[in-house]
Amino acid sequence: MDESQIYARLSEIFESVFDDDSIQVTPALSAKDVDGWDSLAHIRLMLTVERAFKVKFTTPEIGKLENVGGLVALIQEKLQTN
Amino acid sequence: MNALYRDLQWFERAPEDFSARIKAVGNSAGPLGRELQALALHSLDLNQLTRLAKVIARANADGRSLDPLVPFRLAILSNSTMDMIVPALVASAARHGIALEVIQPSYDQVAQEALTPDSTVNRSRPDAVLFALDYRALPLKLVPGDAEASTAMVDGAIGYLRALRDGIRANSTAVCIFQTFAPPAEALFGSLDRALPGTLRHVLDNINSELAASLPGTGDVLLDIAALAETVGLAEWHNPQLWNLGKFAFSDELIPLYADHVARVVAALRGKSRKALILDLDNTVWGGVIGDDGLEGIQLAQGDARGEAHLAVQRLALDLRQRGIVLAVSSKNTDEVAREPFLKHPEMLLKLDHIAVFQANWNDKSTNIQAIAEELSLGLDAMVFLDDNPVERGLVRSLLPQVAVPELPEEPAYYARTLAAAGYFEAVAFAGEDLKRAGFYQDNARRASLQKQAGGVDAYLASLDMTITFQPFDATGRARIVQLINKSNQYNLTTRRYTEPEVIEAENAPDVFTLQVRLADIFGDNGMISVVICRPASPDTGEPAAWEIDTWLMSCRVLGRRVEHMVLRELLEHARAAGIQKLLGTYRPTDRNKLVVDHFAKLGFTKIREESSGLTLWEFGVDGVKPEPAPMKVVSTGFSATCDNRPRTPSLTV
Numbered sequence: 001m002d003e004s005q006i007y008a009r010l011s012e013i014f015e016s017v018f019d020d021d022s023i024q025v026t027p028a029l030s031a032k033d034v035d036g037w038d039s040l041a042h043i044r045l046m047l048t049v050e051r052a053f054k055v056k057f058t059t060p061e062i063g064k065l066e067n068v069g070g071l072v073a074l075i076q077e078k079l080q081t082n
Numbered sequence: 083m084n085a086l087y088r089d090l091q092w093f094e095r096a097p098e099d100f101s102a103r104i105k106a107v108g109n110s111a112g113p114l115g116r117e118l119q120a121l122a123l124h125s126l127d128l129n130q131l132t133r134l135a136k137v138i139a140r141a142n143a144d145g146r147s148l149d150p151l152v153p154f155r156l157a158i159l160s161n162s163t164m165d166m167i168v169p170a171l172v173a174s175a176a177r178h179g180i181a182l183e184v185i186q187p188s189y190d191q192v193a194q195e196a197l198t199p200d201s202t203v204n205r206s207r208p209d210a211v212l213f214a215l216d217y218r219a220l221p222l223k224l225v226p227g228d229a230e231a232s233t234a235m236v237d238g239a240i241g242y243l244r245a246l247r248d249g250i251r252a253n254s255t256a257v258c259i260f261q262t263f264a265p266p267a268e269a270l271f272g273s274l275d276r277a278l279p280g281t282l283r284h285v286l287d288n289i290n291s292e293l294a295a296s297l298p299g300t301g302d303v304l305l306d307i308a309a310l311a312e313t314v315g316l317a318e319w320h321n322p323q324l325w326n327l328g329k330f331a332f333s334d335e336l337i338p339l340y341a342d343h344v345a346r347v348v349a350a351l352r353g354k355s356r357k358a359l360i361l362d363l364d365n366t367v368w369g370g371v372i373g374d375d376g377l378e379g380i381q382l383a384q385g386d387a388r389g390e391a392h393l394a395v396q397r398l399a400l401d402l403r404q405r406g407i408v409l410a411v412s413s414k415n416t417d418e419v420a421r422e423p424f425l426k427h428p429e430m431l432l433k434l435d436h437i438a439v440f441q442a443n444w445n446d447k448s449t450n451i452q453a454i455a456e457e458l459s460l461g462l463d464a465m466v467f468l469d470d471n472p473v474e475r476g477l478v479r480s481l482l483p484q485v486a487v488p489e490l491p492e493e494p495a496y497y498a499r500t501l502a503a504a505g506y507f508e509a510v511a512f513a514g515e516d517l518k519r520a521g522f523y524q525d526n527a528r529r530a531s532l533q534k535q536a537g538g539v540d541a542y543l544a545s546l547d548m549t550i551t552f553q554p555f556d557a558t559g560r561a562r563i564v565q566l567i568n569k570s571n572q573y574n575l576t577t578r579r580y581t582e583p584e585v586i587e588a589e590n591a592p593d594v595f596t597l598q599v600r601l602a603d604i605f606g607d608n609g610m611i612s613v614v615i616c617r618p619a620s621p622d623t624g625e626p627a628a629w630e631i632d633t634w635l636m637s638c639r640v641l642g643r644r645v646e647h648m649v650l651r652e653l654l655e656h657a658r659a660a661g662i663q664k665l666l667g668t669y670r671p672t673d674r675n676k677l678v679v680d681h682f683a684k685l686g687f688t689k690i691r692e693e694s695s696g697l698t699l700w701e702f703g704v705d706g707v708k709p710e711p712a713p714m715k716v717v718s719t720g721f722s723a724t725c726d727n728r729p730r731t732p733s734l735t736v
Contacts, residue, residue, distance in 0.1 A: 015101065016129040017129050019133045019136055040166060040328070043324075043327060043328060044128065044129070044132070044334070047334050051335075059323060059326060062327065
């Protein structure tokens, strides 16, 4: 899966998790930019990402995410080792 | 994980345009509650349930009425994080006709909230309090082998729960809902854990038993989460990572299932559990089609894999009847033919006196189900309808949305399990009256008279995106053509049986017109469903050229879709092109084809003659009024330029 495909899929996931189709999924996007991205929604987001890409995150990986760019890099890393 | 339970597969899948429909909620004319319920009545994942809950919250904030959803205030006390679950509960409750309001005090204040008279929970006057406790909420200590200490722990835990209950009871009239405890997937000893007092497994087993024994008759309710966890598997239920991350008591993947189970209990408390099961017959309670396969041909025998699957459905139906659920039948069959297995098949478990209302006729099922509901004096929202045919399921869902219609998998072995898993008949109490209910209807398999025809059937048929394909007989279709000619009994006008060589002869004869008809719809390809053979009628001098309809048969699966009208339209096209001026039809009555006595009349043929045997002769001039087309695409292919039937007598004028 190339990067643009990952971003496309994440776009759908963000709409689904945050109930908002206007979110622009860019590398710099982070929790402070999105209404409702609290710790609970963060967990729901990460669980949805796990299911969608069929990868598993460790507990520290779930917690320490800075922004979407970091998430994409993590997904790519996981997909390679799959 | 078992997909049936994880994805609630008795519900239809979420629509492709779920996002758009969520946004459009509230814009249509009908009551908001109905729209929300319709949207909720699908298999929805946690994100979808959460979005639906948001819409409901917005409607509440805007002061909009959620009629006809019935309000219910549920307080939730838990030692775990319920925040991801609460929206799922609200959305799942809408599915069951409930407008759920959730009171959720701050995290892990279970005892304080239950016991303090002016706590948030007690002040809110809830209809019910759900104690969503998992085993970690109980004051348990490992005391392996110490029977006394083990018993004391069980008593202590039960005492704790009782104190919580007394606290609520003292301060409101709320019903208390207690969950049983799912033991951890891991054992300390192994097999010994269950047998040895003082292990977690042993203690929890005893707590669950005593809890279950203490609740009946008190008005409080058991929610058997231990059973639910066992059903999906303890290893799937428990998720250590999620507990560590945020004190989530079980896997997020099971939130939709958990939420539906809670919603069922709430609905049952509001009297919304279903009370009647309406069964289709062919391929639902037996394998095969009674009208075509006969008593010897339907699959029902023990030891026959297919038969066993359907026997399991019958067994479940009987068990349900034993606990007070009323049984009815809605089948597209002639009444006497449908009753035959009940009366004569040695393997049938269901008998006619188990069935309160027996509707077997050729009318659409939604009209019949309405008649059944009226006959039983029950609302449509008390009905469950079980049918293997997705077209019938779609029709009933479309026209009678209050009837519960479970999706069924392809493999009949899973029918009984799917019906049971759906939990339509959830009960919070069981009383003597329930046992008597089925008998009250005097199960004499009576027929309910049909009221006016249900509207909307045409619109539903149009939504099926049907394509009808007409071809002459050919080598590819031959085997199926021969099969249909020799197997069809009910929708068969003349019941002429031909061997394969005779079919090949018809295929090749230049003056014989043949038709093989296929029908496809959004549910798939039904394959070949009709066969027609027209032969030149022996011309009398001066008589216009005519085709005699030697054979016209159709599969009963596609009745009610106006296939026969489309076949007539196609026949007329080809007849005209061949210079034919009249179609001549014959109805030869047999003891199996009463169904088609009016076939020609309905298509607009004129009766020429009727004989004492019941045989009737009909005619249709090719310039007569064609039947209206049905909403389907027509593909006509493989026909040669002309099927030239014009007799070679010079007196004929074209």
